[in-house]
């Protein structure tokens with residue numbers, strides 16, 4: 313009887329042990345699955361966090377760089393790579409290895425020695441040459457310890473270029489205004505000093521004064537036109553225009569001037585229609601024809617022609633058979649105050665602004681303007697306009 317009881321107890325114990333082991337194994341397997349699930353979740357959320365962070369960094373316009381406390385790059389965004397045209401892996405490299413900007417280590421030094429924030433304007437020698445505002449700030453752990461620096465690079469090159477252009481423009485305008493003004497002043501003083509008493513000399517001086525006053529007027533008119541066009545306040549009154557008729561009108565306006573130099577103006581424009589502002593288009597053609605007469609050959613020819621460049625575009629040209637333009641001037645003639653021969657332009661009453669005005673007007677119509685020339689064989693100015 314005791315023997316049977318012992319056997320039953322033993323079997324029960326073995327069964328219980330087996331049951332416990334199975335339960336334990338299942339619980340362990342379940343725990344393992346849960347652990348793996350949590351780990352996957354964590355990895356996924358870390359991955360999403362990283363993707364979000366990278367998306368934020370890469371959507372920034374400013375170049376961004378994270379460096380550790382030894383000045384080694386930890387992270388760089390897309391804008392940084394675009395700005396400095398970096399190629400290959402830069403993570404882990406020292407800052408100076410990537411950028412030849414000797415002010416940067418000094419900025420990092422200041423951050424490492426306790427400054428929370430440093431900002432400097434720097435010139436990057438390039439290529440490409442850049443003007444930058446660089447801001448550096450310490451990255452702090454939740455316990456307040458520093459573990460690196462974040463550097464933000466703002467590209468200010470365009471701003472600098474605009475500033476430079478404006479300064480140059482102001483200097484050019486002042487110079488252009490000063491020349492006729494000083495002539496007027498000089499002749500008036502000479503007249504007052506006694507030249508007025510000689511009627512012949514006085515007439516000659518007064519004529520020079522009148523010529524310089526006229527020059528000032530032209531200059532100021534052109535400056536006002538440029539400033540109006542550049543301000544973007546000009547609204548074009550676009551109309552369907554018959555090109556041949558409009559060019560004919562401009563030719564008539566210049567007939568007397570052309571005859572004075574024995575120049576023949578030819579209107580070879582076919583029957584085409586353009587969508588343009590009549591007054592502005594006349595201004596463009598007048599400037600080009602005026603130049604062709606001014607800089608062309610005496611006894612020469614000025615031809616105005618046009619053709620349909622595509623279904624949407626008409627290409628016009630004004631050609632002369634004068635000395636033409638040197639290759640290096642073909643693009644520059646459209647810059648404000650650029651002249652191939654300053655003295656000749658002034659002598660002819662030029663302001664150096666005519667072609668710049670032409671360019672603004674054509675661009676305002678969505679067109680393009682360019683020049684072609686072969687030395688000694690004349691110059692041709694082309695431009696496009698939307699076809700009517």
Ligand code: ADP
Nearest residue numbers: 603607645651652657662663664665666667691
């Ligand atoms: P400007 O008032 O001096 O004529 P523009 O802007 O009209 O100013 O022209 C700029 C310069 O381009 C001129 O000074 C001249 O040197 C050159 N240029 C313009 N048109 C011609 C042309 N048809 N032939 C030769 N040179 C030209």
